[in-house]
């Protein structure tokens with residue numbers, strides 16, 4: 001019995017979520033192999049503590065794989081494993097359900113707690129409820145909410161094995177990839193997140209108001225769906241049930257109401273701050289610190305006080 | 313070209329659901345039910361493809377008890393040509409739904425099956441991918457833009473930190489993101505007309521398909537609440553608290 005973890009694709013080094021997924025995989029107390037795709041830094045992955053072997057699937061089509069190709073690689077390996085696990089990111093969400101279907105087994109999405117060998121806890125109804133789900137014994141296929149698990153250390157020495165990759169089937173291909181590569185930390189694992197809502201009023205104001213605050217705090221910027229749909233912020237900034245789930249030390253919610261679909265994505269934050277002019281807004285009940293204020297006054301004032309050179 | 317759109321009937325997103333007192337399931341008595349929002353996007357896109365002459369027919373299908381017929385009538389009022397009610401036990405898991413959709417897609421000789429990227433109740437986001445695997449078709453998941461040119465489908469899909477464009481050959485499975493389009497509203501006269509249309513009933517237990525759930529829901533509970541917060545009176549007080557009490561800023 002052993003566990004196969006699918007590594008996230010990292011531009012350099014190892015993705016934090018991969019280290020967290022490896023530590024989740026320890027749950028079964030069985031040897032852990034890590035599948036690394038394309039030209040990712042394989043050597044770095046061999047250092048993740050607890051990994052027995054790194055399986056390197058190196059083929060051009062796996063640099064940005066379509067689900068069909070990735071599922072075929074995983075399905076080819078599945079006979080040797082009792083668990084196939086990955087962080088709940090877009091790579092695994094795309095491919096793992098295919099693997100489960102090919103194997104005629106169920107899949108558990110975004111487990112937040114691992115209870116038994118095939119029992120899990122996962123959020124349903126936008127995190128309003130927690131369900132305990134039992135999968136059938138046999139091959140377990142699942143994704144985990146990575147931020148719920150400590151990152152595995154980087155002091156290991158795994159072996160590395162190259163594996164054969166079936167040829168691409170050619171009925172689908174990736175023709176482009178757009179990332180908002182910027183200076184800011186990645187939303188999914190930033191230590192501080194500053195999020196804005198509809199009340200920012202325009203893309204210009206969203207940026208003019210929130211960017212200085214994010215700069216001061218070294219924060220990622222997030223947004224509500226209303227802000228994204230109004231064109232104030234790009235899609236990939238959306239936080240919530242249908243966007244990114246974040247778990248920073250500090251989440252600052254600016255001029256957003258705290259709809260259930262939004263708060264589904266922030267409840268794992270250590271400290272939540274809300275700035276809203278409506279004391280009754282749901283976010284004000286959820287927040288650890290709430291400030292009733294006009295954001296256009298409060299945020300610039302915050303920025304001034306956070307000036308590194310501000311004199312006491 | 314025929315498009316199948318799957319319709320899941322779910323609890324309205326404005327309703328705050330609660331567990332039953334015994335924790336065995338969700339209490340849905342008397343709760344407002346709607347078409348899963350993502351399925352509305354899938355349906356809207358399919359209807360637009362037909363309106364543009366790219367698709368010839370849009371068939372909607374929903375699996376569940378008799379109440380799903382109401383959602384199917386709404387889907388007809390929104391532009392679907394026909395509806396199939398898959399009579400099935402409530403507790404179908406994603407794999408079972410995918411198997412049933414495969415049956416319908418094959419029977420209807422569909423070129424495209426469109427689903428929601430996730431259902432807002434279970435939030436699994438699996439069914440489309442499972443269906444694509446069972447049919448051995450390519451997939452485009454969480455699609456926010458779509459164009460069809462002959463037997464090629466161009467899609468933009470939302471991925472972590474950005475977007476990806478895909479080119480896939482039909483037949484294919486697509487799952488819709490909310491940003492794919494802005495669904496139209498139902499018009500009352502269309503709803504009245506839809507009431508008179510017959511819905512085909514399909515007995516899912518008579519198809520020889522293994523529908524036994526792989527996943528069993530053992531318990532449902534409310535997550536532990538966050539500790540009550542405090543109101544601060546000023547920006548300076550906020551900064552002091554974040555520094556000294558919460559110690560999350562320097």
Ligand SMILES: Cc1cc2nc3c(=O)[nH]c(=O)nc-3n(C[C@@H](O)[C@H](O)[C@H](O)COP(=O)(O)OP(=O)(O)OC[C@H]3O[C@@H](n4cnc5c(N)ncnc54)[C@H](O)[C@@H]3O)c2cc1C
Nearest residue numbers: 318319375403405406427428430431434436437438439529
């Ligand atoms: C009384 C009751 C008991 C349940 N018990 C269990 C249980 O024990 N274990 C369990 O795992 N689940 C249980 N469920 C939920 C189960 O039916 C899921 O809803 C189903 O597995 C689909 O998962 P999902 O909605 O998360 O799929 P997703 O993959 O998130 O759905 C994606 C898309 O698939 C399509 N789709 C999904 N379901 C249907 C459908 N029925 N008809 C048409 N299209 C559909 C829709 O287009 C949807 O947008 C129960 C539900 C009820 C009402």
Ligand SMILES: Cc1cc2nc3c(=O)[nH]c(=O)nc-3n(C[C@H](O)[C@H](O)[C@H](O)COP(=O)(O)OP(=O)(O)OC[C@H]3O[C@@H](n4cnc5c(N)ncnc54)[C@H](O)[C@@H]3O)c2cc1C
Nearest residue numbers: 197198199224225226240241242255256257261262277295
């Ligand atoms: C299926 C589905 C999925 C969804 N998924 C998501 C999701 O993933 N993420 C998400 O965010 N939403 C999601 N939504 C949308 C969600 O339901 C809400 O509509 C949305 O989050 C509201 O955004 P908002 O808080 O910016 O806007 P509003 O609800 O309009 O709130 C604006 C707030 O700003 C405050 N305000 C106004 N002016 C000022 C000022 N000058 N200073 C201070 N405060 C001010 C107001 O008091 C109010 O509380 C989803 C909805 C559906 C149906």
